[in-house]
Structure formats: C-alpha cells, structure tokens
C-alpha cells in the first residue's frame with residue numbers, strides 16, 4: 001500500500017471549502033451528499049493545520065490570507081466567507097464546521113443582527129471563534145486617508161521625509177541602520193525644519209493622512225525638539241534627544257505593515273506583536289554603532305508611563321528616562337492628530353486636553369504643560385472657525401494668549417488672504433469680540449505656504 005501524500009498545508013484550502021460549504025448551506029439541506037463532500041474537505045484541511053498545535057488563526061487583511069500572523073503569499077480568492085478572522089482550536093468537530101457555514105450563510109451586514117459569537121454558542125460551537133466582524137472589503141476605509149501629507153510642503157520638511165523614508169525602508173529590507181543619513185537628518189530637523197512655519201504647520205495641524213512610521217518619526221522628532229527647546233536644553237542634549245525621537249519606532253520595521261495599518265481594534269496576539277516594536281527597536285539600536293547611549297533606551301521605554309506601567313514590563317518602580325518621557329508626550333500628540341483608517345484625526349486643542357488628562361498618571365505633568373505652551377492650542381497654519389463664523393488661517397499667536405491667535409481670513413477661492421483679524425481684540429465691556437470655536441480639516445486647495453508668506 002502506498003502512503004497517502006498529504007497536500008501542503010494551505011489556509012486558503014480551509015477558506016475555499018468553508019466558502020463553498022457556506023454557499024451550499026443556503027441551497028441544500030444538511031446531509032446532502034454535496035455538503036457531506038465539502039464538509040469532509042474542510043474538516044481534513046482544518047485537522048491538517050491543527051496537527052500538533054492547540055490552535056490556529058486565519059486572518060484576511062486587505063485580501064491577503066495570514067496564518068497565525070504570517071502572510072500567505074500567492075493568489076487567493078477569499079471572497080465568500082463574510083468575516084475576516086477565524087480561530088480554530090484543537091478538537092473541532094465536523095458538526096461545528098457545518099454550523100459555522102450555516103451561521104455565515106445567515107450573516108447579515110447590519111449591526112442589528114445577532115452577533116456571530118452568540119449564534120455560534122447557541123449552536124454548540126466551542127472550538128471555533130470568529131474575529132472582528134467587519135466586511136471583508138475594508139478598502140473604503142483605506143481610501144479615506146492617504147499616506148502622505150498633501151499640499152505644498154516646505155522643501156526642508158519634504159527632504160526630511162524622503163531621507164527618513166529611505167532609512168526606514170532600508171531597515172525593513174534587513175539592511176543596517178544608516179547612521180550617516182540619520183546624522184544628516186537630525187541636523188536638518190534642528191537647523192531648518194523646526195524653524196520653518198510651513199513645516200511646523202504640517203506637523204502640528206490636524207493631519208488628513210494616515211502617516212506611516214517614517215513620517216510619524218520625523219514629526220515626533222520635531223515635536224520633541226520644540227519641547228526640548230521650551231525646557232531650554234543645550235544644543236548637545238537637543239541633538240541626542242532628536243536622534244532618539246527620530247528612531248523611537250524603528251522596531252516597527254520588523255512588524256508586518258498590514259498589522260501596523262490594520263483597521264479596527266487588535267486582538268491580544270496582534271497587540272503583543274505590535275508591542276514588541278519597543279524591544280525590536282532597542283535591539284536594532286544597541287547593535288548600531290555611533291548612536292547616543294540613550295537612543296536604544298527611548299525605543300524601549302517610550303510606551304511606559306511615569307507611574308511605571310505600560311509595556312514592555314521592565315519591573316516595578318522603573319521610571320523612564322526623561323528623553324523617553326519627552327518622546328511619549330510628542331508621540332501621543334502626533335498619533336492622535338493624525339488620521340487612522342478607523343478613526344478621524346483629533347484637532348490640536350482636543351489633543352492637548354487629552355494630554356492634560358494623561359498628565360500625572362501616564363505622562364509627566366510638567367512636560368505636558370511645557371509642551372502645550374510650546375505648541376499653542378491653535379498652531380500656526382491651522383484652519384479655524386470663529387464664533388462669528390469667519391474662517392481663517394492662524395498666522396501668529398501672542399504669548400499669554402494661546403487661545404486667541406491672529407488669523408488671516410480665507411475667501412471662497414481659498415487663494416487670496418482677505419484681511420487679518422486679531423482675536424485678542426476685546427469690546428467695551430472687556431470681553432473678547434470672538435473666540436475660536438473649532439479647528440477645521442486642512443483643505444488640499446488651500447495654499448498654506450502662500451498665506452504664511454504673505455503674513456510674514
């Protein structure tokens with residue numbers, strides 16, 4: 001007798017047989033030979049994957065099948081399941097697969113329907129769970145935000161982004177960190193970018209793009225620099241701080257991009273993978289010669305709180321280095337003012353309130369205060385609406401009046417400045433004539449640089 005040759009383990013076999021079973025469940029009664037056939041196929045495929053393991057998980061992220069977090073290359077037609085994450089535990093029975101197929105067949109896209117987890121439990125399915133119930137096609141979310149800042153960029157800021165992109169891409173292809181480029185980049189950020197109003201406008205304002213790690217890193221470096229200057233750190237210390245801030249998330253080059261950009265909440269396992277970027281980052285930086293001694297430490301500690309919580313677990317009572325504390329403030333501000341595929345950006349004034357809420361427990365309160373003073377609630381370049389329904393671009397902020405900037409009114413064409421208004425102006429009773437009521441999303445057609453140059 002010849003030994004049976006097992007086909008190679010391919011998670012797409014599970015998905016295609018489940019997809020077929022799901023379709024058949026809507027056409028034929030249980031026990032029909034066609035169903036029995038497909039059920040055998042699905043059962044075989046699941047058992048083969050579970051061989052010697054306690055559990056497996058299959059995710060479909062942007063149309064690519066992932067088995068236990070590892071993308072499975074090759075063409076795949078993964079339509080027809082209706083969910084995008086399935087976990088199988090050892091001991092799964094064919095009846096459970098059959099029940100799953102029937103539940104998936106009845107799956108309705110609207111929120112009012114009974115959750116799949118409830119339907120599965122009701123049908124005695126104990127070894128299968130279905131993950132996030134977002135439709136397979138999440139491209140509508142991804143298309144909402146681009147990856148790059150739009151509009152006219154400051155040339156130095158643009159160059160910084162290009163250098164950072166190159167550095168991070170090299171790292172993600174397994175090459176060593178290019179410390180020469182890193183040094184150039186740090187110099188460029190300190191000498192040029194942080195003093196350019198246009199660049200700062202892009203960094204500080206609400207960002208209508210879902211920024212990738214390199215872009216986030218440049219922004220966090222500049223924000224850390226602004227905070228460092230506010231604290232009156234000397235130049236040598238500032239250089240070390242900017243280098244550490246620029247490289248704080250370098251460990252993300254070791255995490256699959258799909259996971260970093262994944263819409264919606266992450267489950268426990270995915271979260272652990274993303275959290276590992278702190279340790280990966282520290283490893284990369286410790287092995288790189290020519291960097292400051294605190295740089296790897298910031299990569300390791302930037303998600304830890306001043307109270308000693310957060311990740312990675314470094315033991316009780318370990319207070320992060322002050323550089324790590326500075327980068328944590330800049331990191332949170334930068335992350336929340338940027339768009340996410342599952343979350344709209346937070347305006348700067350609300351981001352500052354969020355920082356204030358985190359002060360003491362998570363963030364260093366004194367640093368948060370200094371940061372808010374350094375950046376102002378309505379950063380230069382942000383588009384705002386006043387209580388008199390005027391729309392203008394913030395062009396100056398007076399010290400001591402962070403909530404009442406000078407704005408340049410914007411006309412309908414968004415091209416020509418239509419006069420300046422100083423919102424610190426008060427009426428006869430001493431009350432402010434107007435307040436800023438909200439920050440508006442930046443518009444592509446608005447030439448921020450032109451307005452700021454005209455105001456200079």
Ligand SMILES: [Fe+2]
Nearest residue numbers: 248249302303
């Ligand atoms: Fe991070």
Ligand SMILES: [Fe+2]
Nearest residue numbers: 216248249331
């Ligand atoms: Fe970060």
